[in-house]
Amino acid sequence: MNLTELAARYEDKPAIVMAASGDTLTYRQLEERSNQVAHLFRARGLVAGDHIAILMENQLDVFPVVWAAQRTGLLYTPVNWHLSDDEAAYIVENCGAKLLIHSASLASLAVAAEKASPALDSRLVVGESEDGTERLQDALAGLPVDCVDGQVEGYYMFYSSGTTGRPKGIVPELTGEPFGTGMSIDHLMGSAFGFGPDTVYLSPGPLYHAAPLGWTIGTVRNGGTAIVMEKFDAQVTLQLVDRFAVTHAQFVPTMFVRMLKLPDDVRSRFDVSSFRLLVHAAAPCPVEVKERMIEWFGPKLVEFYSGSEGTGFFMIDTPSWLTHRGSVGKAVRGVVHICDDEGKELAPGEVGTVWFSDTNRFEYHGDPVKTADAFNDQGWSTLGDLGHIDEEGYLYLSARRSDLILSGGVNIYPQEIEDALTLHPSVLDVAVIGLPDDEMGQRVHAVIEPAADAVPGPALEAELIAYARDHLAHYKAPRSISFEEVPRLPSGKILRRELMARPRIVTTVAH
Template sequence: MHPFHHAQSQPNKPAYIMAGSGEAVTYGELDARSNQGAQLFRALGLQAGDVIAILMDNNARFFEIAWAAQRAGLYFTCVSTKLTPAEVEYIVKDCGAKALIVSPALDAVAQAVAPLIPGVRLFRVGGGKDGFEDFEAARAAMPTTPIADETAGSDMLYSSGTTGRPKGVKPALSGGPIDAPHALQMMAMGLFGFSGDSVYLSPAPLYHAAPLRWCMTVHKLGGTVIVMEKFDPEAALALIEKYGVTCGQFVPTHFVRMLKLPPEVRAKYDVSSITSAVHAAAPCPVPVKEQMIAWWGPVIFEYYAGTEGNGFCWINSDNWLAHKGSVGQAVLGELRICDEAGEPVPVRTEGTVYFANGPAVNYHNAPDKTAESYNQHGWTTLGDVGWVDEEGYLYLTDRKSFMIISGGVNIYPQEIENLLITHPKVADAAVVGAPHEEMGEQVVAVIQPLDPSVDQASLAEELMAFVRANLSHVKSPKRIDFMAELPRHPTGKLYKRLIRDAYWGKGEGGIV
């Protein structure tokens, strides 16, 4: 299925509603505007296989652009709104985007990026400004009929690597019709109970893989998406009641924030319409999930997968209650837990999580990173560590070694360490994730100062400002501690686990 089918059968049904403004875009409007967008892309000279980049907040025009690209056979790269201009520049150049479309909320970053990407056509929704053309005006001049050479496009999203350098995941285009069935569509119906009657709450940024793909899957099925411009726990409950929301995709931080509402606030709202609350992106603490199931009922589903799409694990509430802490059994690919030599290990033995006989992994312009994701058997990994039980349920014990997951956002320490070590007052630096009640983890930098007698409070403030000036704020340490000497081997290897474990209560003493 495809939105154009629903535009023909139920043109006045809302494809999505913006929660804050209340603006509704019907399937008829989505179809017409995405046709015009596809016509515009062809008029600009973009052909199947070309790339556009979208740098937008949760804006009402987001899906109109994404579906225009999809039906024009284009790749659409949705860029995080949390990145610095240099980081946006890298992604726009690396993906080979021929056009960049931004929203007013990103004006400051857009203006800084514009001179760094010569040759890229620049558009802005909400009116043209400072070198950015008016996207809606350009689109309005185009016919609402489909282009003559429709073919299915795809997202091309970026998944950061262990070095912190983003990696583009560029799936091969099918060359087939725009309404061809998709694996996620089948999973949404078969595993999570999505249908054309679904009312789906999307509480997260649309540039993320999960919100983007789940929302567009709901559009394929003919349901209605409720888009939150920004997550607020009580607002989410109010929207569930107001629209009779049946399903949604969350991260554990959303659960935590809703659970922390006063009991009388939680009790105000009727959430009985929910039949499928899906969560992923970060490990969910067992007590949090227990409380959510007790509150919402056995409607909590979890999956484990990556932007790369090389495998998929799934678990429902009943199976989770019998296997607490598990992220499920494989439904796409076959689980293999391997040692450092890439060989399988027995059940209940920790190792690197691989998928066998699943889709291939191929990182754009990064053959070395692609090679690193495979072992000698041809199995692929995202670098996560875990174990399986006798029934094949997967339990994650680490995430990409020392990757930090804060509020569902992946943060890679090495990029921050590489910056900190360039500061003239820093001799060595380690960045780890420490427990945080609401966000899951918070970024902590542990510094070995060049001058042991330095005033640590002043240096901490200086380093905080230094990082914020060079990296996006989500990567900035929320805490800076100091050590006289970091536990580094003479070969140069940093025993980061010794540092991290102290914060997680696994060490014999504190860091400081």
């Protein structure tokens, strides 16, 4: 798993290919360019344990920087470039980055981050500089392409998605192990997911998220080729699978829905038989959506449930899922406990907070209160999810605790309602929230992003509510619907706090 050894073995084999542009880094080029960046880091005084921030779109230039940080023991934080100036600046300042590398197109975000970050020693731009900022390509001129001395493994430090407040930096443990040791996910990809030298991995997500970047790195660690999409598009995804004979890919459920809603003639146009494994994670997948994907692609879906915190890891393949529909699997790492609000462990089938024991401890950077809230007095940790286990130990998730709707004293789980509505032909996307209600405390409200050919209005609202009542208990069906865009992170998670903050006037449909 040492890039130097891989480059010697594979030479001109593509390590990274950008899907739209076709820009490619071979193993040899990735080795040499990342070595140059590593020498730059050392020349700028960065030592193992220091922190850098990366503010770039999905582009080839990300990878030499990432691999240089990985081989010099640095912590590195890819910053979500969809954030506002204030939000991006918060992450760069909060992580304590000493160096910021950004693409020219994101200069305004970078300037805002620089102004807010007293620890930042310098800023480098990839591409042309319009404000006199030093260009990365100029800084690298003449630097050696061989390895720096004393290479040790670095680690990415991601920030939680911030769906309920400020993002939280999740501090990983720097082991000090020699470069080439690899991270745990690199080894798991090989042993549990079948990654190897013949793998062609399609990465459709943004590289500022843990899975797209981590699994792309892991593909290279295992000797494969990663095809990186600049942005997700359902039809382009199928074209790429056909063109590159993709063997592995990782999706979020909203991507599945977009592919399933393509016209039949489009879906049948492309050969997707090269697929060996479709991995999905990051957000709950509606049962019907997964069933239809299995019908389409065969028993090739593998789901995992974990978090950037690295606590607990659950996995389930297609045969197991078909006998445990809706489950995210059994624990591969850690031991699961379902507890009530008093901390009492619950029996199989009872819904409570999901806790993990026998996992590594983590911390939220600079926030001891949030860190303490994630652990109980037994040292177990939680991501804040609700769920239950069955008699065989399979885990089923219900909701985030913060998403739960309490109506008339009854717990209502938004995911269940979203699952019921998501494949309706008039629905492009859906999110369910609880709105204040004088009588019930909260009432169920559905935000519907209508399909292109749908006509939003009272008739469609009545149709969708009736549809929900046909598929759910009546008390779970929405009592009101608004037609508006559903805000999601590229990871597929719904930004419910943004939905709750939107002003809206809605009528209530009587049950």
